[in-house]
Amino acid sequence: MDLISSDQVLYAVSQLGNLKVLMWLLVGTVAGLIFGAIPGITATAGIAILTPFTFTLGFESAMALLLGAYCSGYFAGSFPSILINTPGTPANAATGFDGYPMAQNGEANRAMSLATFCSFIGGIFSACVLGLVAPTLAKIALSFTSVEYFSLAMLGLVCVAGVSGPNLLKGIAAGFMGVLLSTFGTDPITGSIRFDFGMVELQGGIPLLPALIGLFAITELLTKAASADTATTTLPPQNPFKLVWMFGIILRNKWLTFKSAVIGTVVGVLPGTGPIIASWISYGEAVRNAKPGDKYGKGDEKGVVACETSNNAVTGGALVPLLTVGIPGDPITAVLIGALLFQGIDPGPFFIRDNGDKFMHILVMLMAANVLLLIVGLSSRKLLPYLVQVPTHTLVPVVAVLSAAGGYAVNATGFEVGFIILCGLIGYFMIAFGIPVGPVLLGIVLGPYVEENLRNGLTANDGDWTVFLTRPISAGLLLCMFGLIYFFWRTRRSGGALATQG
């Protein structure tokens, strides 16, 4: 049985001729570029702020806007990394190791062009993998029962908790806090109301979009407001760089590019990982295979190639678990799930089977977003140095106003706006005390899924908890989960010991 028909493919491709969709794709790409390039505002916060804009758009335009921002937001953080040695997003931190020394040597144009082109290659590669792998995985997922889904969701939650901060317990606790918040409102099975605290607005559950705007955007703004603008770095005069030279560099580093694209895609597919891990693994792998004459850390173009190819290769990979089993791979795809839910689409095992046209649309838009990223990224190299130096005093209040208006757009009530600031302040204190907010969001998104499948699985098996261990796929997933907990715990212990030894 084919999950996708040729008509659905044709429909998705035909959207490339739809000017309205292309315009929203361009708007998303530019917005993602702006949010990604401004240090301190992550792509996750950018997409959270953009999501309210999709309410009045149709599915096609909404996805074009968000996927454009998704791809360019991941990549644009490389520019401040290269120009001022401050990554726009944590995923671009490794890029600065070689990108900034290149800029100091007068090769900023070369580094920025390479970052753009490698991001394009990584993005296209992972989109192809998404197209090839997702339908097959979706077929397999159709045979899963509640038991397997519960175990899979728990695995995703532990993955995110494990990579979200230096303390595993705090990460897991944050995930369970999100799960607990997801129980607010009407119980999906008995219909009784839980934790509404006498507020009618809470009977429908925690408002997802205000929660994520508060947890990501407001928290980041308050953190940014605490630090004054750092002095701008003065770079020496930059050498010109012809774009045709780029092909030579990519050809010389074809295996590194390919390997980094594979690493990024595979890391993206694993629930809970994301571009930060992908770029560090790729950079580590590149350094491990360094040849005599390579000068990693002192301005080697291979460092930029490895990091930027892999962190954008995550984009397609992270959509695989989202679109096949409904589990977001990282906070940014958790935000995307919120946008899909607002469009009336429930991503999960039936998504590709029931919405082949929509899946193909996402795939085509992801590819188009990468092409646009290349065009916009290369043509805006001269403007971006100004963008990365937007002063904090302008950025913070303007983004706050956008966030409030976005929160109000959800239901046109003040409750959502008030909820944003509540979440923002809680998130700010949580981060100050080392409790990450990413797992909270994932817990809110995955909570209903975990609860429903746990209760259904137990009810169908007469309350027998051992069913999660006796079904082979579920047992394997839980084994992976405990293996990961052990791995994260060991990694942190050894990291702590190294830190103690200086």
Add this chain to the structure above:
Amino acid sequence: MVRHPDYIAAAFLLGVGALFYYLSFDLQASRSISTFSARFFPQLASVCIFLCGLGVLYQAWRADAKAMPFLFNRSNFLVAAFFQIYFLTFELVDFRISSWALILASMFVLGCRSWLQLILTPSVSALFVYYIFTKGFEVVLPSWI
């Protein structure tokens, strides 16, 4: 005096876990299969949070003393206060006026001293966001006129 910030984190987690476990007793319990009632899952999540809190408490007890994290300086404390006023009174005040006031006050507190920027940025930004949402996306923002 708290000698490690993780004591605060642990107290927070223990408090949240205990509070919601207690609150979940007000939720409906099923007569037939009590473990799968509406309170079953919130209680399970609360217990997990509480256990994590205990673990963090143990880590804090074992760890060497550490300074408390930096929370607020004058500027971001004031900005947080402005945000609270703005967000909590959002529906009551005309969006253009409240946004203009928020941007102006925050810019000044965050160190902007250019009169031109202080005049132009709040007005242009507030009007731009207002028109984007109301005309572009048909969102009715609070307005007096």
